[in-house]
Amino acid sequence: MCQSIPADKFTVPAMNESGGVTTMPVPGRRCPCCLERGDTVWVIPGKCCPVCGTPVN
Ligand SMILES: [Zn+2]
Structure with missing residues (x-):
């Protein structure tokens, strides 16, 4: 495990204007419970x- 996450952001699939699927960065937080188990799970704040x-x- 030598993974570094530089920013408090992650990408999610999103529709763009031309109808295709793209990814866009959204603000997110890592789930503390999953982090304790060694999993990095991004959660949108409030979810x-x-x-x-x-x-x-
Ligand atoms: Zn979790």
């Missing part, structure tokens, strides 16, 4: 972690 269901604010 719940899709893996463990922990609310992330």
